[in-house]
Amino acid sequence: MISIENLHFAYSKNRVFNGISTHLQPGHIYGILGKNGTGKSTLLHIISGLLFPSEGTITVMGFTPGKRKPSFLRDIFMVPEEFHLPNISIADYIDLNGPFYPKFNRQQFFDYVLGFGIPEHSTLQAMSYGQKKKVLISFGLATNVSLLLMDEPGNGLDIVSKGQLRKMVAGAADEHKCILISSHQVKDLENLIDEVLIIDDTRILLKQSLETIAAKLSFKISFDPADLVGALYSEPLLRGNTVVTPNTEGEESNIDLEILYKAAMADPEKMQAIMMD
């Protein structure tokens, strides 16, 4: 679905990507993790055709995104971090925007909106930032596009709504869709994504399915100081330590995304070597 080859991108002299290559497939929910300013949003903008790479190629569903052809645009939707909704009613918004997306489902949209607890007849003008974001997320999910890009979707949502969001995104996913979610709040992605992509310092540091990660790494709370010796990463707790070690016993543990991210950042080379094994 998405093929990126030797992609370079820079904002004037500030280099963001230095020859990254990756392939993303339908039927997956990818979580893009990275520090602020590492290029998570930039990657989503390049994939959607809002930014053009300075070098390298990118194809999305057979299209070059930068050409912004209508056939391409009608099958992608982006929920940006900074968004704008016009000052009209929800019904008008749906009537004016829904027809652009052939697979848009009005009933599905209102189910999502009600699921978020927003009254059907509200006016966008009168809504808070969080409520507007819920409308936009609902619209994005109801377009049923093949590629859904969400940039920090959890920002501005309360705790209950974040849970709702995870449930809705998981419910909307199917084998034909590819969903990319960027977030610096790792907890927002837990129990939702099935592949993780960590970006740091102009490169993709890690791209792996959670299944593979669980097979190769072990996440546990240890009270034995001897476990820290061969650990890829450890973090002291009130009692004991959270430890990430290579999974030598073949026993799968629950992946803590935050600890995984920290482990990848702490020793990228070692992490890559374990994953390549």
Next chain:
Amino acid sequence: MNQLFNTGRAWLMFRKYFGENKKAYALLFLACGASLTLLMGVNLSFDNPNIFAEWAQVTYYFFGLILWGCLSASLLFSDLGSKSKGINYLLLPASSLEKLVCTVLFGVVIYFIGYTLIFYAVDFTMVSLANEKFKTAWPVINVFTINLYKSTFFEDRHTSYFFYIHFGLQSFFLLGSIYFPKYAFFKTAIALVLIWAFAILYLVIFMKKFVTPGLYHDGVLEAFDPSGRNKIVRLPGGLEGTVEFFFKYAVAVWFWIVAYYRLKEKEV
């Protein structure tokens, strides 16, 4: 599916544009009406009966048409100056041509029709009041036979040249609204002045060096000859017609074409 222009998609674009911008256009036309009423209302308070003569009405018409046309055109692509609005606009599933045609339809064509109707409404009222006050019989002007009225700017009753100036200028400001994300009106006005200054300098400094000394009048050059038998120099008929056609009709279209390519390469 046609990726360049599809009538179904264009219709959706027009619907969306109208639905989301109708309040802005209503305010624009209200502002046009208010400014014309203010301008003519102040003039009505003076004691000069000629202040509502045909030539004066023509001046009011074009003053408002060009001023509001340029101001509104400089806002037509202001969405691209904001990241959040720009993302919405660029990712909307319509081609760049459909988006541009929609903007030109509303910002240029509908603006022109709307402004003209508002002008007629205000002008009819004010001329009636002026005729009442000054005991005159000035008719309301017809903008479609504008060359019938004396012009203070163009010889030979070429008042319709103002239409070409209006559409050319408005299209330049439309292009400026894509080029300049912030303060588009002022930056475009500065760019216009610089281009104008450059053109004048080019004509005065460079052209004078290459062209025989003489005088320009009525589109021809009367080249001075030391013998006293001056010569008339003019462009070949076809070339003269082409140049005239370009400046009359193609300038605005040329700016739209540049705007189309600029829109295609716009990044957010």
